[in-house]
Amino acid sequence: MAPRANWIGFLRLSLVTCPVALFPATSDAEKVSFNQVNRKTGHRIKYLKVDADTGEEVEAEDIMKGYKVDKDAYIEVETEELESIALESTRTIEIDEFVPKSDIDQRYAIRPYYLVPDGKVGHDAYAVIRETVRQMDMVAIGRLVLTSREHIIALEPLKNGLMGTLLRYPYEVRSEDEYFDGIQDVKVTTEMLDLAQHIVESKASDFDPGKFEDRYETALVDLINQKKSGAIIKPHGKAREGSNVVDLMTALKQSLQGGDAGKATPKAKRAPKKAAGQREMLLPI
Structure with missing residues (x-):
């Protein structure tokens, strides 16, 4: 079944x-x-939805929204009041x-969407807008x-279509200062940097999402299939092996000499061609 559109309207430049x-x-x-x-x-x-004090179930028509202003004190807001301030959709994305693209901080990105022509008409205008963005x-x-809420969307060409990314407003992004201010100003020596760069070079690769496998999802599918087939599952905890505490310089040198960085990176197993999920791997009951 074809996916359902989240929004239908017009794109205008x-x-x-x-x-x-x-x-x-x-x-x-x-x-x-x-x-x-x-x-x-x-x-x-x-x-069930129940009253926090009485414990009695509350019918849907008796439930309203409330904004907490104090302990057990709420400003009650009716649905009609929210509808009165809701932004009327113009059904148009006005550029x-x-x-x-480098100006957009990654922290502002929420989620990606595909924006496609709706119907048989408008493909020419869509192509003009897409190629204008591409050429610029x-x-x-x-x-x-x-x-009912207005969102900012960033549009960029993706193959023969457009990808739109919803963006956060500034008040939704926390400042890094409150987290980074306590980080000590450590002087890193040239020798340490050279050693670390050699490790990075030995692991350098091109980003290919097809190489990555959701190992926990695979384990879940395997667990469910085993239980479907009647297998008895014996829980077992795997203790993580501890490592000897060594100083930073020694750790960098050991990484190059005999550690993981000094070895050839094994070719990762490719995920199934269908990247949507692994539900098809589940055995029928």
């Missing part, structure tokens, strides 16, 4: 407009997930400006409304 659809570029749907089950009955656990070698910045 000045007077050039085309209909587009926005699809999430990532998914966790294929990951193994668990439900909570009653050990005695095998039935799934169901949660406001173009910026160098910059990122187009626009805004769109999702779930």
Whole structure:
């Protein structure tokens, strides 16, 4: 079944407009997930919404939103009041400006989307906008409304399409100063840097996500398949081996002489061609 668009509207650069659809570029749907089950009955656990003081269940129509201002004190907000301030979606991503991609701090990126032409018309205008962004070698910045909130989106060419990345607002990004201020100013010697650089060079490679395997996900699939086949699982804890404490210079030298960095990096096993998940590896019941 084709994925469902999260948003449908128009992409506009000045007077050039085309209909587009926005699809999430990532998914966790294929990951193994668990439900909570009653050990005695095998039935799934169901949660009820109850009053924190009385313990009585509360009907959906009696539940409203509240902003906490003090202990057990809330400013109550009605749904109608929220709807009155909700931004009306113009159903248009208006490109406001173009910026160098290097100017966008990675901390501002939230999640990626694919922006594609919606329907058979508008492909020419879409191509004009895409190639303009590509030729400028910059990122187009626009805004769109999702779930009543306005979001900033950065658009850049990806093959024959456009990838959009939702960006955070400045108030959502914490300053690094409160975390980094306590880091000691250590002088690193040239010899240490040279040794460390040799280690880095021995491990240098091109980024290929196909080389990486979600080992925990694979272990989960194996565990579930074993239990499906009736195998008895014996829990066992693997103690992590401790290492001798050595000084930094000795550790760097040992890494080059006989450590992992001195050895050829083994070729990582490629993940299955379908990168969506490993649910297809589960055995039928």
